[in-house]
C-alpha cells in the first residue's frame with residue numbers, strides 16, 4: 001500500500017533522536033521511478049569507511065543497512081509508487097518505511113535523528129485535493145492524497161432522453177430535463193461536501209465539458225466553493241492518468257502562489273513591526289519556544305551547525321562540546337533541526353522556492369502565534 005503521508009507520521013519521526021548525539025539513524029530516500037541501483041551500494045561504502053573508527057556506530061550502521069536491504073529485497077514496487085523513504089537505527093530498534101506516490105531525490109544520510117526535511121516538503125507540496133469530473137449526465141469524484149488516487153464515487157443521471165419525449169411539447173421537455181439535471185447536480189454536491197470533509201481536502205478542481213460544471217459550482221455551499229482552485233474544460237471520457245496529472249500541475253502551481261503570498265505577508269508584518277521574525281537566530285529561538293504559527297523556509301537552504309541532543313540546543317557554527325551541559329555534539333544542518341522542532345510543535349511549514357525577499361531576510365522566517373512580551 002502507498003503511504004498516505006499525514007502530518008502525524010512526520011511529527012512522530014521528528015520526536016525521535018539519539019540523546020547522546022551519536023550518528024545512529026540512517027535515513028534513506030530512493031527515487032523509484034528512475035532507480036539507480038548503484039546509489040545505495042556507493043553511499044553504503046562511503047559511510048562505512050567514515051564510521052570505521054567507531055566500533056559501536058559502524059556496527060549499528062551495518063545492522064541497520066541489513067534491515068534496509070532485507071526490506072528492499074522483500075518489497076516490490078506498488079502501483080503508482082514513485083519514491084521510498086526508510087528510517088532505521090539498530091541501537092534504537094527503530095524501523096519505518098514509507099512507499100510514496102510522490103517523487104523524491106536519492107539520499108542516504110546518517111545523523112542523530114531521522115532526516116525529515118524531504119518528507120516535510122512533500123507534505124507541504126502535495127496537500128490532499130478533490131477532483132470532480134462531470135457533465136449533465138455523469139459524474140466522478142476523486143480524492144488525491146499524497147499522490148495516491150482514491151476513487152470515491154461515480155454516478156449516472158437518469159435523465160429524460162429524447163426518445164422518451166413522446167408527445168411532450170418542446171417547452172415541457174426542456175423544463176423536465178433541466179429539473180433532472182439540477183436534481184442530479186444537487187446530489188453530487190451533497191456527496192462532495194461529505195467526502196471532501198472526511199478526507200480533509202483543502203483544494204478542489206472541477207473538470208468537465210459544457211455548462212454543467214458552472215451550474216455545479218454555483219450550487220456549492222460557500223465553504224466548499226472557496227476551496228476551488230480551478231475549473232477546467234475536459235472531456236468526460238478523457239484518460240484518467242491525463243486528468244489527474246493535469247489536476248496535480250494546477251495544485252502545485254497554486255501551492256507555489258500560496259507560498260509567495262506568505263512571503264509577502266511576512267514582509268508586511270516585518271515592515272509594521274508586527275507578528276513576525278526572520279533570520280536564523282530570531283526564527284530559531286521562536287521555533288524552539290513553540291511561538292511560531294507558520295515557518296517559512298527557502299527550499300534548498302542549509303546552514304552548517306551543531307546540535308546537543310542531550311539538552312536539545314542547536315546553533316550555527318562549529319562546536320565539539322555543548323557550552324551548556326558539556327555533552328558531545330553532532331554536526332547538523334541547522335535548518336533541518338528547525339524543521340524537526342517545528343514538526344514537534346505542530347507548526348505549519350511552508351517551503352518557498354527561489355524567493356529573493358525571503359533570501360534577503362536570511363532564508364528563514366516565521367509568523368508568530370502571538371507577540372511575545374518585551375524582555376526586561
Ligand SMILES: [Zn+2]
Nearest residue numbers: 308311322325
Ligand atoms: Zn547540551
